[in-house]
Amino acid sequence: MADPRELYQQVILEHNKKPRNFGKIHSCTHQAEGHNPLCGDQLYLTLIVQEGIIEDIQFEGRGCAIDVSSASLMTTAVKGKTVQDALKLIQAFRALVRGEWNPAAHGDLGKLVVFQGVKNLPVRVKCAVLPWATLQSALDGSPIASTE
Amino acid sequence: MTYSVSDIRKDFPLLDRPFHEKPLYYLDSAVSGQMPSSVSERMRQYEMYEHTNVHRGVSTLSQQATDHFEKARDTVARFLKASSSKEIIWTRGTTEAINLVAQTWGRQNIQAGDTICLTEMEHHANIVPWQMLSQSVGAHLAVIPVSDRGELRLDELSKVLSPKTKVLALTHVSNVLGTINPIKKIITEAKKQIPSLMVLVDGAQAVAHLPVDVQDLGADFYTFSGHKLSGPTGIGVLYGRKALLDAMPPWHGGGNMILSVTWDRTTYIEAPGKFEAGTPPIAAAIGLGEAIEYLSKFNPQDVHAHEQHLLRRASEGLKKIPGLRILGESSDKVSVISFVVDGVHPHDLGTLLDHEGIVIRAGHHCAQPLMDRFQVPATTRASIAYYNNESDVDALIQATQKSVEMFHG
Structure with a gap:
């Protein structure tokens, strides 16, 4: 089995300690809450989407380092992007943690490749995916996402 | 030794x-105690050379399987210091045992406005069955709080209990904090205040660590799971005082629990059979008996x-x-x-x-x-x-x- 220490790289530890875009947008246009019932992780996403562009995004909640850093990096990755690009990124990220990511097909993932190691820890895939599943729900207009 | x-x-x-x-x-x-080889070997012996159904017909093989199965029940009765093996009911585990009590004794005795008293350190298995019951009959839950040190706030006990309290269901040992609750003292005090109170003790985390004497504790019901005691999964125990078991309605209906069945009505056998509809997990019960024998060496x-x-x-x-x-x-x-x-x-x-x-x-x-x-x-x-x-x-x-x-x- 791969050493999980390879997953817990500096970028993940650092985003866990100092999450970006942590908070709540009161005048949001889109929102969703995500739950991982198995471990009790909870996440609240609020967004401002105008003319198909994610102008702002913030998250609140509690979870493990993988969940929190994934949410933090996700917000930095999708802020300023079009909804269409964000939806593509969600698919690419899901492929990454399943070990099916192919840059030619899914596009570049930038810093998000640090989550590649999650594929070796099947029980932790849900932690990494929760923020992305919640974003998908928010953009689809469904208020609750669950990893179960 | x-x-x-x-x-x-x-x-x-x-x-x-x-x-x-x-x-x-x-x-x-x-989470689950490891099983010594002697337990898995005993179960394998049963499955390979002794397997059939229990309480069935006149075959010698079935009689022998029944003897092994009932001997395991006797072992559990001695282990818990019950007054009789008839007070020992096989269940799938602690969770099923508590649901059994909530759905039989509970439905018979708890009415709208009554209170079920739990503690803040209960496992979901000793919360959810009572919550389901209270929501369906219109009863309430009351909770004994836990101190910062992780002990029950017994100074609150007399305030949490009320004349409307019908049940006190509490754990012997906390699965999170490890705290051993002073069960005998709690039962004595609670029953002094409410003599008709029924007390159920969840022993899932206690049996692997402490000697248990259900009569000395004064428990009406006591439950545990086999796999926490170095036995197999899929088998557990409900101990109930005979008088309570006799007055309770059955839970699951089916074979093995009846005296006679006609289209007009069915009559039931006495406990424990009354609560054991269908074919039980025979190898698991025998395995649990063996696990208790193994532990009794120490x-x-x-x-x-x-x-x-x-x-x-x-x-x-x-x-x-x-x-x-x-x-x-x-x-x-x-x-x-x-x-x-x-x-x-x-x-x-x-x-x-x-x-x-x-x-x-x-x-x-x-x-x-x-x-x-x-x-x-x-x-x-x-x-x-x-x-x-x-x-x-x-x-x-x-x-x-x-x-x-x-x-x-």
């Missing part, structure tokens, strides 16, 4: 297997001294790690240690410890109201059994230290 952990460990092949190419350190016996004082030594060693070692806090500091606790570390989520720590070969539980331990009480989402829990040794505990301390340093580094 002298207490030799190295000899005991020879009875558990799992403890000697590699795990992620490292030794395996099993510190998760509160002197309970030796087991206690050994587990408490390892508990102290683990607690002292873990406490030295910066930012680490142990939940549950009762002076009267079993060898279970729950802890949290500032800035390190239990699931991350769990993943890192797992890779070092250390099997622990990270999570809410099916005790979410208790997590809320301590304002933590989850804890990391190591649980120590009679077959653990100092290497297990030292490996836990070192790997925790190393993981925390990585997070804080």
Whole structure:
């Protein structure tokens, strides 16, 4: 089995300690809450989407380092992007943690490749995916996402 | 027999297997106790040479299987110091046992406006069945709070109980905090206040660590699961006082529990059969009997001294790690240690410890109201059994230290 220490790289530890875009947008246009019932992780996403562009995004909640850093990096990755690009990124990220990511097909993932190691820890895939599943729900207009 | 952990460990092949190419350190016996070879061998013997159904017809084979099955019930009755084997009902586990009581005794005796008293340290198995019942009949739940040290606030007991309280359902030992509740004292005080009170004790986490005497405790019902006691999964026990069992309606209907069936009506046999519809898990019951026989070889004082030594060693070692806090500091606790570390989520720590070969539980331990009480989402829990040794505990301390340093580094 791969050493999980390879997953817990500096970028993940650092985003866990100092999450970006942590908070709540009161005048949001889109929102969703995500739950991982198995471990009790909870996440609240609020967004401002105008003319198909994610102008702002913030998250609140509690979870493990993988969940929190994934949410933090996700917000930095999708802020300023079009909804269409964000939806593509969600698919690419899901492929990454399943070990099916192919840059030619899914596009570049930038810093998000640090989550590649999650594929070796099947029980932790849900932690990494929760923020992305919640974003998908928010953009689809469904208020609750669950990893179960 | 002298207490030799190295000899005991020879009875558990799992403890000697590699795990992620490292030794395996099993510190998760509160989740499930390991089963000695003699138990699996006894079950295999049954399945290979003795297997049939019980309580069926005149065949000698069925009679012999019934004898083995009922002998296991006698063993459980002696183990709990019940006054008769007729007070021992086989269930799938503690959860099913509590549901049985809630759905039979509870539905018969609890009405709108009544109160069911629980404690803040209950496992979901001793919360949800009562919540379901209270919601369906219009009863209320009342909760005995837990102190910062992780002990029941018994100074609140008389206030939480009221003339409307029909049930007190509480755990003997907390699966998270390790606290041993003073059950006998609580039952005495509670029944002094409300003589008609029914008390159910969840013994799932107690039986592997403490001698239990249900009559001395004064419990009306006492439950436990076989797999927490080095027995197999799928089998558990409900002890109930005979007078209560006799007055209760059956739960599941079917074969094995009837006196006679006509299209007009069915009459039932006495307990325990009345509560055992269908074919029971025969091999598992025989296996549980064997597990109790295995454990009875040890002197309970030796087991206690050994587990408490390892508990102290683990607690002292873990406490030295910066930012680490142990939940549950009762002076009267079993060898279970729950802890949290500032800035390190239990699931991350769990993943890192797992890779070092250390099997622990990270999570809410099916005790979410208790997590809320301590304002933590989850804890990391190591649980120590009679077959653990100092290497297990030292490996836990070192790997925790190393993981925390990585997070804080």
